[in-house]
Amino acid sequence: MPDNEFGYTAWGRDWVRLAEPLHQTRPEPLLPRARSTARNSAVRTEIEGRTVRAHLHRGGQASITHVELAPLSRAQVTAIGQVIPDTSVLTDDMHRALRDAGHSPAPVLVSTDCSCSARTVRCLHVLAVLYTIARQVDENPRLALELQGYFDTGHDPEAPVQERRWTALNSLDPDRFFAVAD
Template identity: 30%
Template sequence: MPAEFGATPWGRAWVRTIESTSTAGPNALLPRARTLARNTTTVVAAGTGHVEADVAVSGEVCRVRIDLPVWPDETQAEAARLVAKAMAEHRGMAAGDLPDMLEADFRRHAISIAVRLEEQHSGCTCRARPRPCVHILATIYALAQLVDERPALAVELRSATAKVTVAADPDWVVLSDLDPAGFYGD
């Protein structure tokens, strides 16, 4: 069974930022954060240099914002070159998808996809003292799921110039656009 969080190398890079093996012991907040990510975390916005989410807990919504540093210009240029090369070699990929081998190319060129907790600037409307709080951790898990679903987001988060998304799949239909009566018949 594939991992729920970090099923691809792209999402796994984000999961590693909070499930670090270099700490003295496991973070006791992680099981609760995974539950919140599964059930009550909604990523409201994710784009160049930031992630925003709403995490509902016991009827209260905590708003989370995580600011991420973008890559320096030379790193952005190298990342764009690697993405272009990979997309040329893998024509016909779905919108927002990137080949897994590209993540390995990024690592070989010392291009970090995810941002370590120490480098993130995060805030939450909760009153919890320890940072990162469970809501911030849940947001990172939810982000890892989004990145698993659409790996191009991993590049877009770190690059001010990223344009890796290809044209939308013409066979993709948003469910809310369907009329149930017309779809299933009378």
């Protein structure tokens, strides 16, 4: 049994770092409850491309959470393909080889959304989804690359990188968006 139930592989630790960033200055009080929610199978995930949709049931409340990831750039896809020619089974050594080559396979969140009343980017439900994905990635490290769109292009250098399906509302600048053109 691994020491840590979430992120016991290098691939899963990248996901745990999204919930527990190293640059955090104070303890996050929601982390124990988020781990408990993920541990008790209260999170049901549906993965579609680079978007994870999760249904969470905790007590008498239910929430729907969306997590969208940034796609890997064309250069990252090419570099990963050169360092790891066969991605059918990913190991911690392969993760280390990528980092040594200067390519971080860590995911980047584009947007998160939750139907709960907390109205924060890092609510309990988003954190529980990150822990659940970390556990799923620990079981199948290939999922870490799938969620970032690595297999969407089929390693074709001429294929375009998948565009985002929508624009996150918090990414718009209201001063420029509503400005009247002269």
